[in-house]
Amino acid sequence: MSWIDIPDGSPFGPDNLPLGVFRYGDEEPRVGAAIGDQIIDLAPVASAQMLDGAQLFAEPTLNAFLALGRPTWRATRSWLLELVRNANDRDAVEPHLIPQSAVTMQLPFEVADYVDFYASEQHATNLGRLFRPDSEPLLPNWKHLPVGYHGRAGTIVVSGTDIVRPSGQRKAPDAVAPTFGPSQRLDIEVELGYVVGSPSTLGKPVSVDDFADHVYGVVLVNDWSARDLQAWEYVPLGPFLGKSFATSISPWVVALDALGTVPLPAQDPPVLPYLAGQNLPNYDITFEVRLNGHLVSTPPYRDIYWSPAQMLAHMTVNGATVRTGDLFASGTVSGPAKDQRGSFIELTWAGRDPLIIDGKEHTFLEDDDEITISAWATTPTGTHLGLGEVTGRITPA
Template sequence: MTTTWVEGAAGSLFDVDNLPYGVFSRPGEEPRVGVRIGELVLDLAPVSAAEMLDVHHVFEEPSLNAFMAEGPRVWRSVRRWITGLLTDETERDLVEPHLMPLADVTLQLPVEVADYVDFYASEHHASNVGRIFRPDAEALLPNWKHLPVGYHGRAGTVVGSGTPVVRPCGQRKGPADQAPAYGPSTRLDIEAELGFVVGAGSPLGERVPVSAFADHVFGVVGLNDWSARDIQAWEYVPLGPFLGKSFATSISQWVTPLEALGAAWTDLPGQDPLPLPYLAPEEARGLDIDIEVVLGGRVVSRPPYRTMYWSPAQMLAHLTVNGASARTGDLFASGTVSGTERDQRGSFLELSWGGREPFGEELFGTGRTFLEDGDEVVLRYTAPGALGGRIALGEVTGRIEPARP
């Protein structure tokens, strides 16, 4: 891979070894597909039409779904073509007129989400939650190390980064309360996660093996699974998360293609007991991705994705092992990413140990527990890149607005 001719992009977090896809619009124009290079967006529709690409029409669509549905052979071919455009000086006259500053475009939700599943794949997060809520019992429930635990979320409330998050209302009942009450959540939280976007689906009744992960998953997004802990605590027995999770899930507006993460794959920390054969532990690998949780402009946590117990490929294999189909636009998430140390916890529930141990006094002058109205949270992600430096995944930003009457 040679150096890009795009000014300011070489050596940046968005060099040619990254090239994430997104959907953008300009005033008076319809949304369409672009790719990011440095601080610019390349409008793929006119360039691909000029070069008479067979799939040029997919870049005129208002989501990535049509492109993703073309499958991995096309994904690889298009990535090679874009890399050539941005590294070959002879292509500059064609390409440069279609490069636009990020400040001049509006980014949209990049994917029309089909289904949404959220997993619970961090042993450290699951153990912390177990200790907080079940201090006198085993931290992990008996099934946890045998399968990737997950729940089905609400695809219709997946929103793009920057979308305000309205404080949800619902039923709550604390341990000392005589009866449940209705009102705004008082224990609103974040969950720093990684999301995986399915491009090529699978038929109903067939399974996706661990080895076929890259044949189906198009790319990766940053993801914040906003959580109302008080609503969740009252409702989740016996069927699990519902209204405490379904009010908003934010994803980044850039989708990092799986190919860009080639240098980020790493061994899992180890699985004991050995999972069942369909989860193929000998093939499953994790990702070395660093996350920063930023509250009010200050970094409060740095969760490391490389510590996750279950791999992305095992999550997809388990999701489909019963014959459930995968569809273009399906989104599945890792669950909260947490490490071994306090400053590696990916939720405020853990950082404040259930609200009992406020955090961040040295940063804010007062200790924090759960989210307050007006708070802005930013999740940032970086990974090793193929050129020897680092690449950035799309950030996820959300600001809390007061509950509505």
């Protein structure tokens, strides 16, 4: 399939070709495409072939490229596929292959706005059972709309960035008053993030049918969460400091066109007309969560309740816009089995059922813990595509 040597097990085969931004030595950051364990330095290749818009690959973010919209995205992907498959392009490309080990990956796009959803029924059910044991786990609105909140775009960081343990107010259930200090219940959230390219118009909602015209691709997301800060602050207005200190994303943006789609599970009760569609997109993705190198969970995305097209439609139905560089995420992805839960509050049932790794109990994250989330997508044709990984290490407050 490609004249480029691709190591066995590489997430970035010739059908993938995700885009990212890299820095090579002291040179300025620019756009590349990942294949195997290498990067195609796209700016010189595109310039030599006199590709329209070649200068966009010399930019330090993907935003200018993302803003051009779906016709350009598809034409660029076709060009990339031809580059790696056609041996006649070898002489043009080979001098501009750079080992991934030789570069520093950057935040791939400048984040405009960030919205975090709550789209996994299993995750919402688990948290409902933990937080409201005497009530129905799902609140009355949950199956009628994709619940979400506006996050903080300025604290989204690229994979590999250390995460400083956040401090804030927390109050134990039996305490009279809150105290201030470092979070003692620091957690992860395994999510899939959607990267917006084409903006929308103020006052004009985006239809579920127009999802692919606005969203270029996906990244892996770890939405770090301080559960003790969150529990004290979130009533009545929702997440704030317990979520805003850091959100990590993977450096490579995988195009929607590379993934293909699978059916969305049935929704009951029926949704309102603006959320309804015949072929709502969904993706067959399996995550792997590692704590200090140990595999602890494999959350499946395929069973997600809300489609990203419905998330986008609901996010804009009041007339709100999306902008180039917007990121919206699925919320924590969890499956029905214990080893498919996408957060430690679920994996350890709020600390009451610790994980045992190498004879040691683990509940919430400790200083120097490192989390790595990776993922693989299975396309309808059976092809396996990697989404790379997102990592972060906890440093003391």
